[in-house]
Amino acid sequence: MTARLSDRRIRTVALLTNPVAGGGRGDRVAHRAAERLRSHGLEVDSLRGSSAEESLDLARQAIAGGVDALAVCGGDGMVSLAVQAQAFTGVPIGIIPAGTGNDLAREYGVPLDSPEAAADVVAGGRVEQVDLGRATPDGGAPHVFASVLCAGLDSAVNRRVNEMTILGGPLRYVLASIIEFPTYRPRRFRMTFDPGEAGEETVEAEVLLSAFAITRSYGGDMMIAPDADRSDGLFDVCYVGRISRLRLAWHFRRIYSGTHVGLRGVTTRRCRAVRIEAQDVEAFADGDAVAPLPVNVEVLPGAGLFLVPRSLGHH
Known part of the structure; x- marks a missing residue:
């Protein structure tokens, strides 16, 4: 099936971080990604959830607040939290990989070893519409x-x-x-x-x-x-x-x-x-x-x- 791709202008990004992802790498990776996003002229709101429930609440609040993109720094579980907030809202998710498996980052072609390169993908604004499961x-x-x-x-x-x-x-x-x-x-x-x-x-x-x-x-x-x-x-x-x-x-x-x-x-x-x-x-x-x-x-x-x-x- 032909990919359903579109372009968005991204101005504001909520960056949601799992601080313990990747054995504690999450905060360091998120800092580098945030700096890169700001270098593109984007407004970045950095969010840290101390639990899955708090992270999900933060994601929902960011989307309700009208952010252009929700970027998540962590692994597949963190992306999964994001899609629970994002499904059917029209707000795209960006992935800054910092987890154990990183299968979703790999699936979507997001660079695994460079937070800066992953942030560039977010800033680029190319969006793919895909299926989710429930x-x-x-x-x-x-x-x-x-x-x-x-x-x-x-x-x-x-x-x-x-x-x-x-x-x-x-x-x-x-x-x-x-x-x-x-x-x-x-x-x-x-x-x-x-x-x-x-x-x-x-x-x-x-x-x-x-x-x-x-x-x-x-x-x-x-x-x-x-x-x-x-x-x-x-x-x-x-x-x-x-x-x-x-x-x-x-x-x-x-x-x-x-x-x-x-x-x-x-x-x-x-x-x-x-x-x-x-x-x-x-x-x-x-x-x-x-x-x-x-x-x-x-x-x-x-x-x-x-x-x-x-x-x-x-x-």
């Missing part, structure tokens, strides 16, 4: 996300990553996988795809891991959904059934290149919505906990806006 637990509040919702071994790994204090970057995901993999057992899943539509289908299967993807990667560049199109109105679904540990370990590295698709035991499909049910499984999205299953998940077509480099071609 997960609603039974009896719970909806949770908007920008990349991948996962449930199974991958969400257990995510929980472990968020609790770890050693290592940094994608290596943390590798170590967490090594820790969780030997003892994790597949669960019985019931997945109802496109419920209420003519093509509704229910699948019951033993599932080791599952991903429902707007974008292509999670876990620090694991290409779980290599063909995902972030503006086609569909999730790319990938789930792995009961396979031997030896076989999974042998093929694990293929997730980084996306060549796991098509292997025996790996199922892929697309859908607009899905209800996911299983016992003792937690759903994670954009690297953060959503809720224990069951969860209803749906695509929000065109709900997201991201500032992207002018050289970025839609994959």
